[in-house]
Amino acid sequence: MATAETSIQEPDYVNSPPTLQVRDLVVSFKVENDFPRAVDGISFDLYPNEVLGIVGESGSGKSVTSLAIMRLIPDPPGKIAEGSIKLRGQELLDISYEEMRDVRGNEIAMIFQEPMTALNPVFTVGMQVMETIRTHENVSKDEARKRAIEMLTRVGIPDAAKRLKEYPHQFSGGMRQRAMIAMALVCHPKILIADEPTTALDVTTQAQILDLMLELKQKEEGASIILITHDLAVVAETCHRVVVMYGGKVQEVATVEKLFARPLHPYTKGLLASLPSTHEKKDRLYTIPGNVPSILQMPEGCRFCTRCSEVIDRCHTEEPKLHDIGNGRKVRCHLLEEGING
Amino acid sequence: MTSYFIRRLLLIIPTFLGVTIIAFGITRFLPGGPVEREIMRMRMATASEGVGGGGAGSVLDPTSEMTEAAKKEIEKAFGFDKPIHVAYWDWLKRVCVLDFGTSYNFQEPVWNMIIDRFHISLIFGSLGFLGAYLVSIPLGIFKALRHGSYFDFGSSAIVFIGYSIPGWALGVLLLTFLATDRFADILPLGDIKTGSYQNLPQIIKDIEQDNVIYDDTGTLIWEKMSFTSKLIDRIYHMILPVFCYMMGSFASLTILTKNSLMENLGQDYVRTAFAKGLAPRRVIFVHTLRNSLIPLATGLGHALGYIMAGSYLIEMVFNIDGIGYLGFTSILQRDYTVVMGILSLNVMLTLFGNIFSDILYAVIDPRIRFE
Numbered sequence: 001m002a003t004a005e006t007s008i009q010e011p012d013y014v015n016s017p018p019t020l021q022v023r024d025l026v027v028s029f030k031v032e033n034d035f036p037r038a039v040d041g042i043s044f045d046l047y048p049n050e051v052l053g054i055v056g057e058s059g060s061g062k063s064v065t066s067l068a069i070m071r072l073i074p075d076p077p078g079k080i081a082e083g084s085i086k087l088r089g090q091e092l093l094d095i096s097y098e099e100m101r102d103v104r105g106n107e108i109a110m111i112f113q114e115p116m117t118a119l120n121p122v123f124t125v126g127m128q129v130m131e132t133i134r135t136h137e138n139v140s141k142d143e144a145r146k147r148a149i150e151m152l153t154r155v156g157i158p159d160a161a162k163r164l165k166e167y168p169h170q171f172s173g174g175m176r177q178r179a180m181i182a183m184a185l186v187c188h189p190k191i192l193i194a195d196e197p198t199t200a201l202d203v204t205t206q207a208q209i210l211d212l213m214l215e216l217k218q219k220e221e222g223a224s225i226i227l228i229t230h231d232l233a234v235v236a237e238t239c240h241r242v243v244v245m246y247g248g249k250v251q252e253v254a255t256v257e258k259l260f261a262r263p264l265h266p267y268t269k270g271l272l273a274s275l276p277s278t279h280e281k282k283d284r285l286y287t288i289p290g291n292v293p294s295i296l297q298m299p300e301g302c303r304f305c306t307r308c309s310e311v312i313d314r315c316h317t318e319e320p321k322l323h324d325i326g327n328g329r330k331v332r333c334h335l336l337e338e339g340i341n342g
Numbered sequence: 343m344t345s346y347f348i349r350r351l352l353l354i355i356p357t358f359l360g361v362t363i364i365a366f367g368i369t370r371f372l373p374g375g376p377v378e379r380e381i382m383r384m385r386m387a388t389a390s391e392g393v394g395g396g397g398a399g400s401v402l403d404p405t406s407e408m409t410e411a412a413k414k415e416i417e418k419a420f421g422f423d424k425p426i427h428v429a430y431w432d433w434l435k436r437v438c439v440l441d442f443g444t445s446y447n448f449q450e451p452v453w454n455m456i457i458d459r460f461h462i463s464l465i466f467g468s469l470g471f472l473g474a475y476l477v478s479i480p481l482g483i484f485k486a487l488r489h490g491s492y493f494d495f496g497s498s499a500i501v502f503i504g505y506s507i508p509g510w511a512l513g514v515l516l517l518t519f520l521a522t523d524r525f526a527d528i529l530p531l532g533d534i535k536t537g538s539y540q541n542l543p544q545i546i547k548d549i550e551q552d553n554v555i556y557d558d559t560g561t562l563i564w565e566k567m568s569f570t571s572k573l574i575d576r577i578y579h580m581i582l583p584v585f586c587y588m589m590g591s592f593a594s595l596t597i598l599t600k601n602s603l604m605e606n607l608g609q610d611y612v613r614t615a616f617a618k619g620l621a622p623r624r625v626i627f628v629h630t631l632r633n634s635l636i637p638l639a640t641g642l643g644h645a646l647g648y649i650m651a652g653s654y655l656i657e658m659v660f661n662i663d664g665i666g667y668l669g670f671t672s673i674l675q676r677d678y679t680v681v682m683g684i685l686s687l688n689v690m691l692t693l694f695g696n697i698f699s700d701i702l703y704a705v706i707d708p709r710i711r712f713e
């Protein structure tokens with residue numbers, strides 16, 4: 001339905017090939033003499049104009065996934081052990097380090113959770129934005145400054161020409177995250193990976209930052225966002241599709257509408273149940289019992305079996321497959337075969 | 343910020359008073375002070391002259407017991423006759439016009455003695471300090487980047503040895519092996535220049551072969567030597583002491599650089615810099631290094647204080663006639679005017695160094711705002 005003329009840019013899953021294809025990605029970390037997998041064979045696609053959510057509790061492997069796409073896994077101890085990451089058909093795991101540098105900040109940009117620490121404290125905000133431009137484009141310092149001021153203004157930093165000369169500590173948390181967004185988008189990347197971009201901010205600022213990201217995406221033809229969060233409420237307001245991760249594996253993939261209308265995976269149901277709902281007034285919020293196991297103590301069988309409320313015998317021994325149930329929807333749970341849920 | 347530094351400057355006054363009052367008190371009550379030494383000296387002199395000799399003006403009675411009056415006389419000569427607070431007040435008033443009194447031993451104004459020696463200590467100390475920075479910073483960076491490698495472990499062993507051996511002890515060791523015929527007699531035993539022609543290094547003798555640069559007794563005539571020869575001779579005398587100064591701060595500076603860089607390499611802003619597509623070279627040498635050098639640069643402010651503190655034993659070992667040597671011998675000989683003079687100088691250098699350090703800090707780290 002999205003045509004060149006429409007101003008609203010929506011993903012077209014049928015006619016346009018995905019911008020990014022992640023296949024069977026495995027990232028392991030050396031811990032003593034073991035190589036436990038923080039990300040264990042995940043696959044997903046990101047389409048042009050799409051906002052894709054990656055959701056899961058802390059420790060599910062979301063950040064590791066995003067760092068792997070940027071080839072920023074700290075090595076040692078980490079390593080991309082297997083898999084494929086293709087940007088518009090180009091295999092990112094095969095290109096040289098220098099070629100990868102051209103991708104970073106230029107075609108795929110990233111913003112992080114902590115705006116307080118993500119900027120270098122001893123350089124001005126302006127210098128840090130200009131640096132991104134001058135790394136990827138052969139422009140003069142004055143031209144870079146002009147572009148930086150423009151970009152800072154676009155992300156809603158008032159009096160940008162003056163604030164350009166200020167240091168990160170002179171910015172509030174929200175303003176810093178805006179500066180981070182300016183820095184990330186100044187070279188017009190096709191993909192923005194936002195790893196918990198609003199977790200460290202207060203509620204009002206959160207909404208502003210999310211709106212800003214969406215607004216800027218809309219202005220960039222074919223650009224997409226991977227929004228990483230542990231908060232399904234954020235997903236509901238911003239994403240087209242969601243990948244639910246747990247224990248380094250994809251547990252469910254669905255459009256936002258379908259996921260909220262009818263979650264299929266017990267983990268997704270748990271996450272939804274723990275959302276503060278405006279309809280029913282409960283005394284206490286539901287929380288999924290227990291904690292995310294460490295990558296050193298992942299259970300046999302289904303990764304979620306230690307905490308699942310619908311667990312059956314085979315869950316403890318047999319790893320469930322990721323079932324493709326049509327319309328791009330996927331679920332990793334034995335119950336689908338048992339005919340209870342499917 | 344200005345008011346902070348004004349406050350810091352004003353605080354110098356009570357600190358200076360506190361330290362000097364304590365030191366002044368100690369000079370009063372420590373046994374073996376100048377009065378006792380003088381009495382002892384006179385007693386010895388009388389004894390050697392013999393009881394019958396009774397030299398003119400002798401203040402001792404025949405039984406070698408000193409009269410109260412004579413004792414008072416000596417105390418007065420050293421300014422020990424007044425109550426301590428009056429004496430201190432007198433001292434302080436004179437210090438305000440840079441009059442530190444006269445050395446008991448040398449009969450020379452203390453201020454002049456300090457001025458004559460200050461530059462010597464300064465040159466040796468600052469060369470050592472500079473050398474330490476020049477070696478430690480690159481080494482620390484390299485160790486951080488190669489953390490856990492054989493090079494890192496190997497150099498850590500050297501750093502550890504450097505850390506455990508004080509500079510002066512290293513000096514004694516090096517002198518034994520490199521300045522005596524025990525192993526290789528290639529460097530001078532001490533002092534800051536050669537005294538006799540015989541001891542000149544061969545290279546200078548070669549340069550000066552057509553010149554007569556010594557007198558009948560073989561004593562070197564410094565003025566007759568060419569500039570090159572003088573320079574070589576100076577450097578020749580500097581190698582070991584400067585090396586010992588260097589080793590004094592080398593170990594801690596290296597570790598500080600390494601740890602500081604490693605800590606910064608793990609910071610979020612480094613990940614951001616890589617995510618922007620910057621070259622590793624730029625991330626490390628511009629982004630990270632700039633942050634890791636903050637603690638090292640501020641250390642520069644304390645340099646003068648460290649140099650003076652470090653000079654005591656090293657100058658002693660290498661027989662360098664600087665402030666440290668003077669201070670050390672003055673303490674041993676209870677030459678308290680000199681001791682108090684050097685102490686005042688060191689206190690001022692340290693206190694101003696602290697403030698200078700703070701200024702450096704505020705200049706290099708934009709986050710720092712002193713209130």
Ligand SMILES: Nc1ncnc2c1ncn2[C@@H]1O[C@H](COP(=O)(O)OP(=O)(O)O)[C@@H](O)[C@H]1O
Nearest residue numbers: 029038057058059060061062063064065294295
């Ligand atoms: N540098 C690392 N060394 C060892 N383990 C790591 C490292 N980074 C991440 N991990 C492990 O990978 C798992 C997933 O982490 P992460 O991707 O950060 O989770 P999330 O972003 O979903 O909260 C965690 O269990 C964590 O312990």
Ligand code: SF4
Nearest residue numbers: 302305308315333334
């Ligand atoms: S496979 Fe079993 S343990 Fe895993 S989510 Fe499904 S029911 Fe729960």
Ligand SMILES: [Mg+2]
Nearest residue numbers: 062063195196
């Ligand atoms: Mg994370």
